[in-house]
């Protein structure tokens with residue numbers, strides 16, 4: 001079986017001044033060594049990416065964007081492209097976060113395009129999938145996750161997952177303080193992996209599937225102990241260095 005290196009990625013969302021972010025980056029950098037088993041990454045708002053690049057260059061911590069345009073350049077006011085993120089040393093970019101899907105109308109087709117735009121410039125997309133509370137209560141969790149995954153699979157193929165990360169983020173657990181139980185999360189992670197395995201078992205075994213949704217220092221260990229949970233995508237708890245580092249160390 002292929003060993004999957006855990007990844008803990010912080011999604012800072014729209015938070016942080018330059019001063020606060022500099023302190024946060026210094027704190028995270030101090031706590032992560034190049035010998036850590038788990039990989040750590042931060043995804044700050046666009047304007048703080050140059051600061052992250054400056055602070056984290058040469059460290060074991062990677063950085064990435066929270067979104068990208070499907071276009072490379074041109075008359076797209078307010079947008080940021082994959083080549084721009086790459087130019088600032090980003091390794092990762094989050095695509096299809098539920099806030100993008102629900103607040104900014106990103107549908108499966110748009111997310112799929114963004115996934116391709118990221119890979120086209122050598123960025124690793126962190127593809128977010130997950131169901132709402134209403135969908136869970138209607139027993140549609142697997143159908144929703146399958147639909148979100150299949151959109152990408154049918155356009156970009158299973159081989160594209162060699163250079164991608166998946167984040168299972170139940171929408172009802174994001175920013176709510178409600179975490180999926182380790183078993184609830186594991187069940188969906190297992191389902192995602194088995195769906196990939198129908199196309200290619202080796203790729204399915206090597207694809208990292210992160211859990212996201214109110215993961216914090218106090219619940220990380222139990223979630224990360226699940227067989228198919230390969231790290232976390234962390235919102236609120238990634239804004240405090242000690243909390244984020246506790247999660248990173250739990251993934252080690």
Ligand code: PEP
Pocket residue numbers: 011169173174175176177212213214215233234235236237
């Ligand atoms: C997220 O936004 O990806 C997330 C998981 O947020 P939180 O950890 O705050 O629930």
